[in-house]
Amino acid sequence: MSIPLSLIDFATIFEGERPGDSFKRSVALAQKAEGLGFKRIWYAEHHNMESISSAAPAVLISHIGANTKTIRLGAGGVMLPNHSPYVIAEQFGTLAELYPDRIDLGLGRAPGTDMNTLRALRRDPQSAENFPSDVVELNSYLTGRSRLPGVNAIPGKGTNVPLYILGSSLFGAQLAAQLGMPYSFASHFAPTHLEHAVQTYRDNYQPSEQHPEPYVIAAVNVTASDSTEQAHDDFYKVARARVKNMALRGRQVTDEQLDELMDSPAARQIVDMLHYTAIGTGSEVKEYLDGFVKTAQADELMISLQSPNTEATTRNMEILADAWIN
Numbered sequence: 001m002s003i004p005l006s007l008i009d010f011a012t013i014f015e016g017e018r019p020g021d022s023f024k025r026s027v028a029l030a031q032k033a034e035g036l037g038f039k040r041i042w043y044a045e046h047h048n049m050e051s052i053s054s055a056a057p058a059v060l061i062s063h064i065g066a067n068t069k070t071i072r073l074g075a076g077g078v079m080l081p082n083h084s085p086y087v088i089a090e091q092f093g094t095l096a097e098l099y100p101d102r103i104d105l106g107l108g109r110a111p112g113t114d115m116n117t118l119r120a121l122r123r124d125p126q127s128a129e130n131f132p133s134d135v136v137e138l139n140s141y142l143t144g145r146s147r148l149p150g151v152n153a154i155p156g157k158g159t160n161v162p163l164y165i166l167g168s169s170l171f172g173a174q175l176a177a178q179l180g181m182p183y184s185f186a187s188h189f190a191p192t193h194l195e196h197a198v199q200t201y202r203d204n205y206q207p208s209e210q211h212p213e214p215y216v217i218a219a220v221n222v223t224a225s226d227s228t229e230q231a232h233d234d235f236y237k238v239a240r241a242r243v244k245n246m247a248l249r250g251r252q253v254t255d256e257q258l259d260e261l262m263d264s265p266a267a268r269q270i271v272d273m274l275h276y277t278a279i280g281t282g283s284e285v286k287e288y289l290d291g292f293v294k295t296a297q298a299d300e301l302m303i304s305l306q307s308p309n310t311e312a313t314t315r316n317m318e319i320l321a322d323a324w325i326n
Contacts, residue, residue, distance in 0.1 A: 019053035036321035042076025047113035074104025089141035093156025180208025188219035191275040218296035221277035224319040237308035282323035
């Protein structure tokens with residue numbers, strides 16, 4: 001039996017769109033994913049990015065939850081150093097009360113933005129050093145075992161929202177193992193340490209009351225289409241858009257200039273971040289993912305759909321579900 005498939009939705013803003021357009025697409029994608037049998041959808045906290053509108057995951061999750069019925073929803077993740085653990089407990093406790101047994105909370109240590117924007121968030125760049133203790137504090141509020149006498153998260157207390165440690169290095173793997181929490185590796189954009197980090201997590205896992213066994217979610221990109229040629233064409237369009245957004249940061253260039261940039265070392269470095277990508281027809285994508293599951297020792301796959309527009313994204317998801325879930 002195949003392991004579960006889930007989705008990460010960046011609420012992508014395509015060229016010429018407003019963030020509101022991406023939110024409408026996120027609702028439609030979640031409804032479609034629910035019907036196709038995907039296990040969960042996560043939304044990632046990013047700030048000051050022209051093509052990503054999921055800056056406030058809790059707000060977006062609430063909107064998606066009101067327009068779906070059964071699929072699990074969560075943050076993949078909340079960048080905890082940007083926030084007070086108490087406020088996050090209240091936010092996700094509220095979500096858990098609104099949508100019982102449907103809410104997850106993945107936690108990341110990175111800021112999810114640049115240093116100037118971090119200052120705009122009014123957070124100390126050194127706050128990441130408190131990440132392990134902040135995770136423990138947050139969990140204490142959600143389990144109803146607050147470490148501060150007389151201070152409880154209402155809503156939040158006793159909701160036991162499942163926490164997941166996100167990571168792209170050994171730090172997250174070691175922390176998740178130490179705390180006895182599930183671990184999600186961001187191999188969809190940070191492929192380098194996947195195998196080492198997962199093995200470290202499994203070798204050092206300390207069972208907890210909530211999670212007696214280790215659990216690994218590995219993220220992987222998928223570009224599926226009705227033909228191999230179309231899938232590779234779609235992926236190239238995605239790669240071009242990614243280079244344009246990351247390397248140029250909003251600066252306008254001609255197609256010819258972008259063609260030249262695509263051959264540069266800087267562009268190759270950006271595209272290499274998508275190293276773990278299944279490209280092709282349904283059968284080709286399934287074959288790739290079968291191998292990836294073994295490489296990542298994964299209990300669940302978190303899919304990042306890499307398609308150049310709404311129609312291609314929908315078809316990508318349908319082909320993937322038909323090949324893996326059905």
